[in-house]
Amino acid sequence: MYLIKVKVTYKESILDPQGQSVCNACHQLGFEGVRDVRVGKYFEVTLDVAASEVDETVRALCTELLVNHTMETYTYEISGISEVLA
Amino acid sequence: MYLIKVKVTYKESILDPQGQSVCNACHQLGFEGVRDVRVGKYFEVTLDVAASEVDETVRALCTELLVNHTMETYTYEISGISEVLA
Numbered sequence: 749m750y751l752i753k754v755k756v757t758y759k760e761s762i763l764d765p766q767g768q769s770v771c772n773a774c775h776q777l778g779f780e781g782v783r784d785v786r787v788g789k790y791f792e793v794t795l796d797v798a799a800s801e802v803d804e805t806v807r808a809l810c811t812e813l814l815v816n817h818t819m820e821t822y823t824y825e826i827s828g829i830s831e832v833l834a
Numbered sequence: 835m836y837l838i839k840v841k842v843t844y845k846e847s848i849l850d851p852q853g854q855s856v857c858n859a860c861h862q863l864g865f866e867g868v869r870d871v872r873v874g875k876y877f878e879v880t881l882d883v884a885a886s887e888v889d890e891t892v893r894a895l896c897t898e899l900l901v902n903h904t905m906e907t908y909t910y911e912i913s914g915i916s917e918v919l920a
Contacts, residue, residue, distance in 0.1 A: 755876050777898055781883035790841050790876035797867035812863055
């Protein structure tokens with residue numbers, strides 16, 4: 749069993765209005781040191797496949813479902829989780 | 835200058851309907867090995883403060899703006915970024 753942590757963000761060239769509004773809110777709350785904010789999606793996927801298939805499955809999941817490739821880019825981390833037997 | 839990576843997820847006890855619908859979609863696409871999906875928010879914040887203030891500033895940002903403490907929990911990573919002088 750594996751825990752996959754996927755971070756999805758906009759590509760650099762894409763405008764991030766949500767990030768800009770969070771950045772403005774930071775300034776209004778007095779956080780003057782905030783220079784830029786990028787907002788993205790975060791997924792934690794529990795995956796039960798053979799070790800040899802994990803990487804390929806994660807890439808296929810991101811390609812087919814989790815990421816909009818026109819506008820977004822992604823990174824992921826794979827960590828093994830030992831099953832807690834009842 | 836620092837790059838702060840903040841991952842915000844629902845607390846374990848909170849139902850995650852968005853995660854469940856992504857999980858169902860995974861199964862419909864044939865990814866039978868997916869056991870669970872949790873969906874959260876991801877922020878990349880560029881912060882220009884003194885080294886001694888970084889940690890405290892990040893916690894205050896999360897407490898006051900980025901995280902809904904009733905339902906969400908968060909983790910963050912701090913990495914230094916050297917300023918590229920024009």
